[in-house]
Amino acid sequence: MNRKKILPFTIVAGFFIVLYFCADLCPAQDGFNTVKTAYITLDIEPSVDIESLSRRLDTRFIYLTTNAIKPSSETGQGALNYKVDLIFRKVEELLDMYMYPEEVNLKIVIYGNKQSLDSKYSQLYGAENTFEAFYAKEDKVIYVNAANILTTILAHEMAHYIIDEYFVINPPDKVQELLAGYVDEHLRN
Ligand SMILES: [Zn+2]
Numbered sequence: 001m002n003r004k005k006i007l008p009f010t011i012v013a014g015f016f017i018v019l020y021f022c023a024d025l026c027p028a029q030d031g032f033n034t035v036k037t038a039y040i041t042l043d044i045e046p047s048v049d050i051e052s053l054s055r056r057l058d059t060r061f062i063y064l065t066t067n068a069i070k071p072s073s074e075t076g077q078g079a080l081n082y083k084v085d086l087i088f089r090k091v092e093e094l095l096d097m098y099m100y101p102e103e104v105n106l107k108i109v110i111y112g113n114k115q116s117l118d119s120k121y122s123q124l125y126g127a128e129n130t131f132e133a134f135y136a137k138e139d140k141v142i143y144v145n146a147a148n149i150l151t152t153i154l155a156h157e158m159a160h161y162i163i164d165e166y167f168v169i170n171p172p173d174k175v176q177e178l179l180a181g182y183v184d185e186h187l188r189n
């Protein structure tokens with residue numbers, strides 16, 4: 001390879017190397033902390049307390065109803081990531097709709113308060129938010145408020161994502177809502 005060819009090659013290779021490492025290490029543009037679980041990208045507002053968020057996501061009943069192994073620790077980011085993935089896998093099981101982890105392109109944006117969630121909703125839809133959490137199918141993003149998140153709420157929104165990805169032609173909104181409702185109703189079964 002001569003020198004003229006090496007330079008563009010180096011620039012292109014450098015670009016992809018930066019892109020590769022950025023996927024895991026670069027903070028989200030709006031100052032949120034970006035974390036990858038085995039399945040999902042989490043964008044977490046810096047004010048969110050990881051421990052209390054993790055405590056709010058009760059997954060003990062999932063340990064009881066599946067063969068999932070308990071995490072070695074109930075604290076820290078690792079425990080939170082484990083719980084998020086566990087809930088996602090439980091939703092897949094309830095819907096009988098499965099995805100390989102590398103196919104999942106879902107992001108969860110976790111705000112520290114309701115005001116941030118509400119202002120995101122009105123920015124996206126130009127209306128007042130009446131939801132505890134919502135799934136924006138255009139961007140494949142679930143928006144939640146860490147202060148009032150529950151396992152059932154998160155599972156419901158994950159169900160919307162999985163249904164959205166699974167069907168080539170999406171069922172009517174009412175049917176999607178019925179399926180997502182089935183998931184949070186039967187989460188403990
Ligand atoms: Zn819904």
